[in-house]
Amino acid sequence: MTTAHQHVSGARPLTVLTHAALLTVRLLxxxxxxxxFLVIGLVQPVIWLLLFGQLFRSVVDLPGFAHGDGGFLRFLTPGVVMMTALFSSAWxxxxxLEDIDRGVMDRMLTSPASRGAMVIATMAYQAIQTLIQSLVIVAIALVAGARFPGSVAGVGVTLxxxxxxxxxFSALSNAAALLTRRQATLIAISQFTTLPLMFLSSAVTDLGLAPGWVGVVADxxxxxxxxxxxxxxxxxxxxxxxxxxHLGLxxxxxxxMGLLSTRAFRTYRKQA
Structure with missing residues (x-):
């Protein structure tokens, strides 16, 4: 009995990862x-880099702009990468919601696939998209003239x-979808969170130019x-x-958020 129990317990993490890999392939x-969809998600970042990067390149000369070494494009690129990741994951x-509407979600919840595997799969899928888009953004910035002294290590940390x-934020979005089941509500939550989070950060401007309370919130x-x-x-x-x-945070x-997303399945099943 003990040996069998240990065998099942030892195999479970492997099973979860196997199910997660299969579900990730389904999404890919x-x-x-x-x-x-992947290309469309790059339209706005390219506009930020090529248009805003040129229009506001002199902003680094303003008093209080303390991180302007290397020009505005170098300053802007990490912010654009994170903006793209934030906006994409919020959706x-x-x-x-599509799986719920088609009845796929209920079938998966009655299948051997664990809830953890379902969460891991959707998060891995979003992470892969982010990696591709981030690499494209950095490449465009390099072509546009940005130079990053941090080299490969710096790009690796950025990714x-x-x-x-x-x-x-993909885990948060998934939890919101399971709890609300409404596209309009998810859109409202996404808009309510992403825009304030973007502007209450140093993504597009040095916080030295912002009111003090913005820096406190940004922390x-x-x-x-x-x-x-x-x-x-x-x-x-x-x-x-x-x-x-900051990576630890x-x-x-x-x-x-991953644990919250997993627990949201319990509420979803009770409401079903």
Whole structure:
């Protein structure tokens, strides 16, 4: 009895990961059939980089702009990467809503696939999209003339920060979808969270130019954690203590939101 129990307990994590991998492939197949969604998600970041990067390139000369070394494009790129990750992940719950409307969600919940595997799959799917989009954004910035002294390590930290931010808000979006089951509500929640989080961070401007209370709020903003980690790592004199501290905060937020998303299934089943 004990041996069998240990065998089942030891196999369970592997089973969860196997189910998660299969469900992730399912989502990636849908993306392969409709790659336009991935391309459309890059339109706004390209506009920010190429248009705003040129229009506001002199803003780094303003008194109080303390992070303008290397030009505005270098400053802006990490912010645009995180904005893209934030906006894309905020819509992650639409996948669950589609599955709910088609009856797929109820069938999966009665299948051997665990709730944890379903959460991992959707978060992994969003993370893969974020990685692709982030690499494209950095490549466009390089072509446009930006230079990042942090080199490969800086880009790697930027990708990691973007993925952690994506995991945090895709899990939150999934939980909102399960709890509300309404597209309009999910849209409202997405708009209510993403825009304030973006503007209450240093994504597009140095917080030295903002009122003091904005900086206080930004200290507790996951968007700011990601931007600071990426910008610090891509700069010429990275403070790695700051980088790892902010990545740690992002990882903790992703874990908490992942657990919340998993528990949201319980409420969904009770309401079914």
């Amino acid at each position: 197949r849908a993306l392969r059939r409709m790659p336009a 992650a719950g639409t996948t669950y 990691l920060a973007a993925v952690l931010l994506t995991l945090t 507790h903003n996951p968007m700011e954690w990601a931007v600071v980690a990426a910008r610090e790592a891509m700069g010429p004199r990275a403070d790695w203590n700051t980088v790892w501290a 992002l990882a903790a937020a992703a874990l908490v």
